[in-house]
């Protein structure tokens with residue numbers, strides 16, 4: 001087991017920390033965050049409003065390095081000045097003969113080929129035959145999508161993996177984050193969707209990709225986490241207009257769907273509208289919703305209307321919200337950061353998938 | 362039947378603003394009469410139009426059952442993790458004696474004193490900011506007084522402390538100053554540390570000197586202008602990028618002179634924001650002279666003409682651009698479908714106290730912003746040593762509860778700008794004081810709506 005220092009830590013890496021027992025070959029020992037981010041001396045769990053994680057964030061990278069073998073350089077919700085925060089740390093870690101695993105995009109132009117080759121690992125690309133014919137996926141597929149790209153989807157994916165495995169199922173998984181392999185999950189093959197091929201070919205290629213996983217791994221269930229957002233947020237924030245999930249669900253007919261939404265004073269009508277949207281856009285309704293631990297920060301968005309800004313709320317506030325607003329809805333609403341709720345979500349999905357095995361006459 | 366609307370006539374046109382829908386409708390005189398009859402429970406011959414409005418969600422009664430700010434449950438989330446700005450009152454001393462200054466003696470419980478902030482308090486306040494902004498992508502630290510440059514050494518220490526101790530956050534610094542103490546050494550420091558300056562100037566010599574006086578009673582115009590010229594001539598880049606001006610409008614001055622002043626060579630490329638003399642907790646009534654009012658309205662008229670393309674932009678007063686931006690935003694919102702009016706809601710106006718511009722006094726007390734009186738018991742929301750008093754912040758945020766019944770049926774509820782500072786009478790939040798402000802806010806809203814409609818009548822498109 002490699003002892004790991006995580007840097008620069010904030011909410012972005014919190015799902016991985018919350019599920020750090022699922023990391024393959026690594027144990028997270030230190031969590032370091034730049035001093036200006038206001039996390040020094042606090043429990044790492046504070047960033048997502050969940051329960052304490054038992055790891056105290058420090059701002060002392062050099063001290064943290066002493067007891068670690070590997071540095072996870074992680075992406076963050078803060079804007080990172082690579083010159084000030086990343087480059088000196090890479091050099092310091094390499095000088096101390098530590099491994100550095102970059103889990104964030106680094107520009108070759110800025111860092112230089114030499115430095116990057118010293119720390120980069122070959123991307124784990126699954127070999128598959130893109131023969132561009134649509135295959136039927138026989139294994140039940142659970143899709144996980146979000147109302148926005150930062151709506152806490154990765155928590156759901158990791159929690160479902162854990163719960164399904166606990167229940168004894170063999171899980172194959174495609175994760176929405178580019179370093180999902182750390183958890184034994186295939187990273188979403190963004191390269192397919194970035195390739196200079198037609199949209200139709202991308203859909204077929206993704207179908208073949210999933211089929212290849214199914215053939216190779218023979219799972220009981222496939223969890224499919226889709227990066228990005230399911231629809232434009234408004235007329236100014238739209239990224240790819242929800243094109244990616246649309247294409248993904250043209251490639252793969254999912255059997256169950258979890259939709260992660262921001263925690264607001266949600267109404268039954270709102271959930272119904274999302275459900276109709278899912279039915280007509282992706283071919284199936286949501287089986288349940290997940291409440292992200294974030295409310296939209298409308299004040300900040302008034303100043304910077306081109307990006308979604310949120311404020312984190314706590315597990316007890318989510319609980320209170322569920323009691324106040326969603327108790328009477330028929331639609332199940334869960335909180336994947338709460339481990340009890342996560343297991344209820346998993347049970348509900350399993351029940352749904354089992355119902356497909358009933359033979360109707 | 363009581364509808365939640367405002368009706369008015371203007372230039373031979375008839376309008377209806379509906380608070381439930383947050384929309385303005387242009388209607389015929391006949392329909393106007395029918396609606397007047399309908400809302401006063403008189404018989405209406407032809408209900409076709411009224412029924413059409415009703416089926417589109419107009420003319421409904423206020424559905425508001427309670428007044429509570431939607432952010433009430435999240436005050437601690439914001440105050441603990443999302444502070445945006447810290448304003449440090451580095452000193453209460455000032456080398457000026459401006460007539461309208463909050464510390465001039467003309468305001469309840471605020472006078473100049475010799476209190477300075479200690480470096481210990483300043484550092485604790487900065488630590489407090491970073492400890493309470495883990496989710497803010499950027500933070501700003503502002504230096505305020507008295508005249509902050511009387512404590513330049515402290516400011517230097519604060520900037521250096523922040524830069525040395527807090528790495529990785531996008532931090533900016535700002536200062537509001539009377540400008541009189543600026544020298545090359547200070548500007549060099551500002552440039553080196555990227556500090557933005559906001560300098561108070563009130564206009565040409567006679568106007569500026571009327572209120573902005575040195576401690577010896579003489580006008581400060583020459584002193585300040587010499588410094589402004591120094592920055593512009595010797596540090597043109599910095600002047601262009603980082604220096605803005607604050608103009609306090611004396612309602613007895615000649616507005617035309619102000620415009621000439623703004624277009625003079627020293628200020629022609631600068632951002633000048635203006636505000637009227639602060640009337641919060643003023644012992645004296647702030648009176649607007651007839652000349653001023655006429656002058657101001659005339660400037661507004663010219664500004665609108667320039668927007669309509671009938672007057673060159675150079676002839677329109679820049680002092681009105683912020684006000685116009687407000688009008689523009691308001692009318693853009695009318696174009697969009699508003700969210701249904703919730704049963705429990707709060708009027709517009711209050712922000713989460715302290716989150717956007719937390720003010721720390723020389724002694725470390727916390728206030729929502731620098732505009733409120735630091736002697737006010739009701740506005741104090743904590744201390745840097747003991748932290749926030751969340752209950753008090755919640756009370757300030759929910760200032761609408763003070764006039765709950767009025768607000769529930771007030772057509773201006775979505776467009777209101779009243780906050781707790783308007784109800785503060787230093788010892789408590791006063792309903793009486795608030796209702797005085799309500800009247801003028803409602804008048805202002807009507808005026809704005811009418812202006813916007815007039816622009817639309819003349820073919821203007823808000824964008």
Ligand code: SF4
Nearest residue numbers: 708768771774777799
């Ligand atoms: S103007 Fe007064 S009564 Fe009307 S919404 Fe504002 S605070 Fe309430």
